Amino acid sequence: MESKNNIHSYSYPSAVLSLFEHLNHHVSDKYTFFRTIAEKRREQVLVLAPWLKERDLSVVFSSDAYRKVCSSNLQMDDFEFEVEQSGLKHFQHWMEFWCAYEIYQVHKKYRKSECLQSVGYLPNDQNQYVSETIEDIASDQRLFQTFHSNYAMSLPDAITLINLDLFVRHEKWYEMLLCLHLSQSGTHFLLTHHSQAHPYPIIISSALIQGWNRRSDWLSYHPSFQSPRWNFCLENQRQMELEQVFMLQGVEPQAFSNVADFEHDFESRLHNKEEICEILRLTISGEDRQKLFFLYIAQRYLAQQVVDAGFRYSLTIIDQPLMLRFYDNTHFDAYFHSSYCDINENKTLTFKGFWNNKIMLRAFLETDFRTYKRHIMKQRQKEQGDMYA
CATH class of the missing domain: 3.40.630 (Aminopeptidase)
Structure with a gap:
């Protein structure tokens, strides 16, 4: 229940904004897209680190095992792997990227509205x-x-x-x-x-x-x-x-x-x-x-x-x-x-x-x-x- 009260922290580099719009243009079901990649990577992490099975996603995606698996395109199609790797240039892991995208999508609806x-x-x-x-x-x-x-x-x-x-x-x-x-x-x-x-x-x-x-x-x-x-x-x-x-x-x-x-x-x-x-x-x-x-x-x-x-x-x-x-x-x-x-x-x-x-x-x-x-x-x-x- 903590707010940093810093709305300017939602500003992203142009490369990130371009990636968000690339997703909007090429992916119709964004939720399924993000969730599918998250589930694939989590399953791969648990193969290397089965003791993380009961841990929450923040621990799983911050682990050394995650950093190892995300360097491989195992079980990923070319587009999924391309987007993931592009996102990892700007974010610590896939879930952080997903969160940033959802915040962007909310703000995008109102970018032509009056700034209060x-x-x-x-x-x-x-x-x-x-x-x-x-x-x-x-x-x-x-x-x-x-x-x-x-x-x-x-x-x-x-x-x-x-x-x-x-x-x-x-x-x-x-x-x-x-x-x-x-x-x-x-x-x-x-x-x-x-x-x-x-x-x-x-x-x-x-x-x-x-x-x-x-x-x-x-x-x-x-x-x-x-x-x-x-x-x-x-x-x-x-x-x-x-x-x-x-x-x-x-x-x-x-x-x-x-x-x-x-x-x-x-x-x-x-x-x-x-x-x-x-x-x-x-x-x-x-x-x-x-x-x-x-x-x-x-x-x-x-x-x-x-x-x-x-x-x-x-x-x-x-x-x-x-x-x-x-x-x-x-x-x-x-x-x-x-x-x-x-x-x-x-x-x-x-x-x-x-x-x-x-x-x-x-x-x-x-x-x-x-x-x-x-x-x-x-x-x-x-x-x-x-x-x-």
Whole structure:
């Protein structure tokens, strides 16, 4: 959830722009083209380095094995190999090239539009921000401004650009390129600021909200998030809480040794399906000095939106320490883990868990921003103390 707030960093050398247009002229299905080459190279990397099978794409495509295989045209036709090699003259690897191309494609639609004044520092007053849940952003006709471009854009394009910049370009979550369509449609939370100084609403935060009707797109239930590398850690008390809220009556809680068994059981016996959703891709844009404030109000308004929508619990996937520190240092019991994994074995844990939405909302309604910062600082100090104990 980090923005460098530098829209000029999207400028590319003329050779790169020519390569992008070469692709546009000769390739009709760009997604299939990029994905095919990515899959071919990943398969070749795993032959040389099978231990990378469970690692994410940023690790696979930054490996020595990748550098070895991309010097060969094995399983590549002449055009694929030509484009790949041309791209590697300007980018570290294929996924970085793919991300840059997608960002270019979004901006290309608006290059003849009016160039707007950049967004700078905004008020630290939560009452000057507006939240809403949009059932299908693809049908929204409004234009929005972001911290990531000087052009007003349609909502699907704005959210796509934000996700590309924050998650793919900066956080190296290249897996998102394989499901970028989820940034262009479906139900999204939106936090905006409206100002006379700017003709269009400014997007501060967005998030994808998927109810049971979009269960097939839940990242929580993707095979890579249910592998044996995920450590099941749901406490018995929390399991009983979920049983009481969601499960068919008269079924005793079971003991589970892994996350896949628990989630299969949870899914098969889920009773009140309309009361659970998955929240993903929470973005925070803005100047660095305002990021923590925006994170605070985004969670506050997001909790309000999911409660208003009738969701009692929300599945989450979180690796952001700032979010987890607040949850761990309050007495509200608004969040609990179900499993965790050190995906790339770099001592960075990613947690799957649940928001209790009503309690989360109460936690933020009863916690002002100053207290929120204090909770985060106290938890950070505790973590540092535990590290050196």
